[in-house]
Amino acid sequence: MxxxxxxxxxxxxxxxxxxxxxxxxxxxxxxxxxxxxxxxRPLLTMEDMGMGGMGHDMAGMDHSQMGGMDNSGEMMSMDGADLPDSGTSSAPMDHSSMAGMDHSRMAGMPGMQSHPASETDNPLVDMQAMSVSPKLNDPGIGLRNNGRKVLTYADLKSRFEDPDGREPGRTIELHLTGHMEKFAWSFNGIKFSDAAPVLLKYGERLRITLINDTMMTHPIHLHGMWSDLEDENGNFMVRKHTIDVPPGTKRSYRVTADALGRWAYHCHLLYHMEMGMFREVRVEE
Incomplete structure (x- = not known):
């Protein structure tokens, strides 16, 4: 402009x-x-939290633990169709009750997202996203259908090809986890003080996949190395310092471990970092 x-x-x-x-x-x-x-004020829907497209006919869910959930209004009519945007007519939910939902039996259902064992019965994890996708063209919660042009990751175009060119040799999957009432934040349900370092081999090309199991967006930053965002098909999109991960999304990026040493890896909402959403990354020969 x-x-x-x-x-x-x-x-x-x-x-x-x-x-x-x-x-x-x-x-x-x-x-x-x-x-x-x-x-x-935006309100999260089930789809925003990675629960969309699931319907209410899941035999594997322990519905007896959902007594505290407010199922009034349009939440009662969910049948897997697209939900209205946050802040419109979707009824708000009592999110505190989601800690009682039995997700363990849902992980084996077709299309359901699996979760690390460290999240099971974890007092620092109050929910898990079960139906996730990259949503690279989604304006975001509270920004849809507002009459304005909202830029998304899908609008970003790199001026160069993948600088490394190699396919990733392995994938590290990390879940962004938390407990809203306890204000606890972590990776895989493990806060920084209890977590082992993430070990990378110098020179390797790897993929990091992030799955957001919380109700907040987390901008994740790896110090010392670039984060090369991928599209839904695993193709290089654009090089970034920080990857934004909204609730209920699964986003992947490639990293070339070309910087020896110990590096910080954390949520750039610094109060989340301070409360445990932080890991040390070690690049070693």
């Missing part, structure tokens, strides 16, 4: 829509532009 004389408002609102930051892009001092109203 190149200003033509008028002013433009740069507007950034908080996730809960309780406040905003405002800046002005102008060609001279003293110009200002209108400030838009805050958007409605």
């Amino acid at each position: 190149e200003p033509q004389g008028e002013a433009y408002t740069i507007f950034a609102q908080s996730m809960d829509r309780t406040g905003y930051a405002r800046g002005t892009l102008a060609t001279r001092e003293g110009l200002s532009a209108a400030v838009p109203p805050l958007d409605p």
Whole structure:
């Protein structure tokens, strides 16, 4: 955008829509532009949390533990179809009750996401996403169908081919986990103080797959090395420092372990990092 004389408002609102930051892009001092109203507060749907497309006919789910869930309104009519956008007519849920849902028997169902054993009966994990996808073209929670153009990862185009060119030799799968009421955050249900380092061999090309089992978006940053985002088919898309992982998504990227040493790997919401969503990555010969 190149200003033509008028002013433009740069507007950034908080996730809960309780406040905003405002800046002005102008060609001279003293110009200002209108400030838009805050958007409605977004509400997560089942699909947002990786539970979409599952229906309510799952024999493997222990529904007796779901007594605290608010199934009123349109939540009662879910049949696997696309749900309305967050902040519209989907009824809010009592998320605290999801800790009681028996997901263990669902992992073996066709199309259901598996989870590491470290998440099972873990007091630091209050939910698990069972139906995940990359959603690279999704504007995100509270940003869909709002009448504005919202840039997504699908809009990013690299100006160069995969700089490494090799196919990944192995895959490391990590789950982004947490407990909202305890404000505990971790990888695979294991907080940093209890976690072993992630070991990489110097020079190897590997794939890291992240699955978000929480109700919050996590921007994940690996220090010292690039993160080469992949599309749904495993093709190189674009090189990034940080990979944004919304709730209920599964995103993969390639890493070339070309920097010896000990590196930080963490959620860039720093209060999540401080509470345990942090790992040490060691690159060794």
